[in-house]
Amino acid sequence: MKHNNTTHMWMMVIACGGALLLILVLPLIGLSKNWSFGIAVAVMIGLHLLMMRGHSDSYSKSEKHKVAIK
Secondary structure, three states, X not given: OHHHHHXXXXXXXXXXXXXXXXXXXXXXXXXXXXXXXXXXXXXHHHHHHHHHHXXXXXXXXXXXXXXXXX
C-alpha cells in the first residue's frame, strides 16, 4: 500500500509540476501567455485522466477483496 501512495504522489508532482513548468517555459519560446496557459491546462487534465485509469484497477481489487472476506 505504501508503494502505491508513493507512486501516486510522484504522478501528481509530474502532472501538476509539469503544467506549471509549461506555463513558465512556453512564453520564453515565443507562445503567448494565453496559449501557454491553455496548453498547460490541457496537459494537466490529460495527465490526471491517465492517473485516474489506475484508480479503477485498485478500486476493483479492493472490492473483490471485501467480497472474499464476507
